[in-house]
Amino acid sequence: EPEVTQTPSHQVTQMGQEVILRCVPISNHLYFYWYRQILGQKVEFLVSFYNNEISEKSEIFDDQFSVERPDGSNFTLKIRSTKLEDSAMYFCASSDRARMGYTFGSGTRLTVV
Amino acid sequence: AQSVTQLDSHVSVSEGTPVLLRCNYSSSYSPSLFWYVQHPNKGLQLLLKYTSAATLVKGINGFEAEFKKSETSFHLTKPSAHMSDAAEYFCVVSVWTGANNLFFGTGTRLTVIP
Numbered sequence: 001e002p003e004v005t006q007t008p009s010h011q012v013t014q015m016g017q018e019v020i021l022r023c024v025p026i027s028n029h030l031y032f033y034w035y036r037q038i039l040g041q042k043v044e045f046l047v048s049f050y051n052n053e054i055s056e057k058s059e060i061f062d063d064q065f066s067v068e069r070p071d072g073s074n075f076t077l078k079i080r081s082t083k084l085e086d087s088a089m090y091f092c093a094s095s096d097r098a099r100m101g102y103t104f105g106s107g108t109r110l111t112v113v
Numbered sequence: 114a115q116s117v118t119q120l121d122s123h124v125s126v127s128e129g130t131p132v133l134l135r136c137n138y139s140s141s142y143s144p145s146l147f148w149y150v151q152h153p154n155k156g157l158q159l160l161l162k163y164t165s166a167a168t169l170v171k172g173i174n175g176f177e178a179e180f181k182k183s184e185t186s187f188h189l190t191k192p193s194a195h196m197s198d199a200a201e202y203f204c205v206v207s208v209w210t211g212a213n214n215l216f217f218g219t220g221t222r223l224t225v226i227p
Binding site (some may be wrong): 042043044045091093102106107 | 203207216
């Protein structure tokens with residue numbers, strides 16, 4: 001069964017450093033998403049991406065965040081200057097044209113120290 | 114506005130007994146509803162989805178859920194719990210308003226006692 005692949009599985013970074021979280025969505029999917037889950041809290045929507053541009057973003061997705069699809073297969077989330085409160089599990093997801101087949105990756109646990 | 118309420122943060126059942134995980138939703142539009150399961154250190158796996166077809170939806174691993182519009186509920190059930198069912202379960206709502214996002218409940222942790 002097709003999978004969404006996320007790397008790394010765990011990233012530790014110092015406050016103020018830039019991090020890039022990587023995702024390889026399912027190849028024939030058209031919609032791409034990032035969600036995050038702070039420990040003990042809800043899974044929260046960050047951003048959706050379609051046709052090489054952001055289609056929707058939440059209040060969490062401020063100027064410190066950016067997304068990119070650099071080469072037609074990878075989908076990345078960049079945090080420019082990490083804060084302690086950015087520590088969370090970050091999930092990438094992709095969906096097909098009908099937006100009924102959301103597939104999530106296994107997540108990247110980001111720890112900011 | 115859309116929201117999801119999972120009524121129990123933790124459910125504990127004995128192996129072989131029925132499972133009931135409760136979910137109520139609020140939506141201004143006709144929703145699509147999903148249940149996802151998250152095993153420790155794993156990603157979110159889709160159990161089942163409701164997309165305005167049959168109100169009783171069957172999913173993987175013997176789980177099913179019934180969409181009840183009058184009660185705005187989408188409870189997840191399984192006749193007989195297995196040890197491997199122990200995990201976190203998320204009820205999720207999605208609406209076709211042009212926004213490509215899902216709204217998650219806070220999750221229910223299911224413990225299965227041998």
